[in-house]
Amino acid sequence: MTTTLIVNNKKYELNLKGHETLLEVLRDHLGFTGTKSACQEAECGACTVLVDGKSVLSCITLAATLDSQNITTIEGLSQGDNLHPLQEAFLEKGAVQCGFCTPGMILAAQSLLNKNLAPTEEEIKKALDGNLCRCAGYVEIVEAVKSAGQKLKNG
């Protein structure tokens, strides 16, 4: 079926099969490999993307249901060579270890910051409760999200 996906503010007219997940379409058709494929059963959060600003799991989303909705992948956050404040904060706070969970973590954090630029530690933990980090760098990740929120709030 012909579907318009809007990924990182760019429109793609695609002929999708009904069974194709958003994860497959992003990685295999459009080359957005920052969206990671891991558990593929909605447990780990590595495949997290934003749909209309909210974190969703692309491994269990049928792509054709997202016609004309705004999808943001990790590739859509930076402006050219300028990293997004969340990406900068993850680097500054040492919140990236192996890096595999990082795109999903950052997008889950962005989903939170879209509605609250000054989240408490509890709110950050709750927003990231669907994202697993096998390196267990959670303390730095929470610090990075808090720091990015402050940066964004202060303009």
Add this chain to the structure above:
Amino acid sequence: MQLNPLTLHLPQTIAEADELYAKLDNIKILAGGTFLVNSLKNLKNKGLKTPDNIISLKKIPELHAISLENGILSLGAMVTLDDIINSSVIAKEFGILKTVSSQIATTPIRHMATVGGNLTCRYTWTELPTIMVALNARLHFTSNGKEEIVEAENFFKNAAKTNKILTKITIPKEENLVVSYRRATRTAAIDIPMLSVCIKTCLKNKTFADTQVTVNNGTVFCQRDNLLENFLNQKPFSPTLATEAIGQLKSPIYETKDDDYKRHMFEVSIKQALEEITGKAK
């Protein structure tokens, strides 16, 4: 992994969805997808047959609506848990729904999972059934252009079986209600509850009245505990009542096959719920 090929249908109206549902064979309804898509993967992994047709309800605007009119809350079947959490109407008038929804699963799942999916997926451990039974919710189904309304309690007594499309849930606003909800998981890392309990009562002279106790033991669909309800009704609120009530957990729904921990957590959950209710009454 890739899913087996299927035909995805995206109707724009309830009537269109209804027509497709009547016409097509080997079909499943797609709401938020958090149960169904994983289930399709599991079936494929086991070499079992998967549906040929999927009807997504996502593009039907009226199924996403939340409204409160004449004391009746109406939730479209495609309202997400996140919609419930962020609804000012629900926060003000049905705060317990927000409390329960906030505890379900994880944030991205709450962004995707819908009320309709949670109620009709036929997994016994899902959490909204308990609260819907406790709040006397009614489920509105459509089939061949006709609406059928089923009490949530009866729906789950019948093991949540249906061959119709759930379109909305209505919940009457009741006055002077006090509601408490408790859930327990096996470990902090597992977000599937092993049990949940909802106790609802009316405040009448600091005495339990019209009490409803709804219990989900995770392995069968939620049920009312009439024995405990009868024990509580007409009892005045007292500091010892919660402890006394624990001695009344005689319904078969608490039978847990030598699982002492689960039995203990039932007792703890009911005690805490009753203590919260009597605390609120003060």
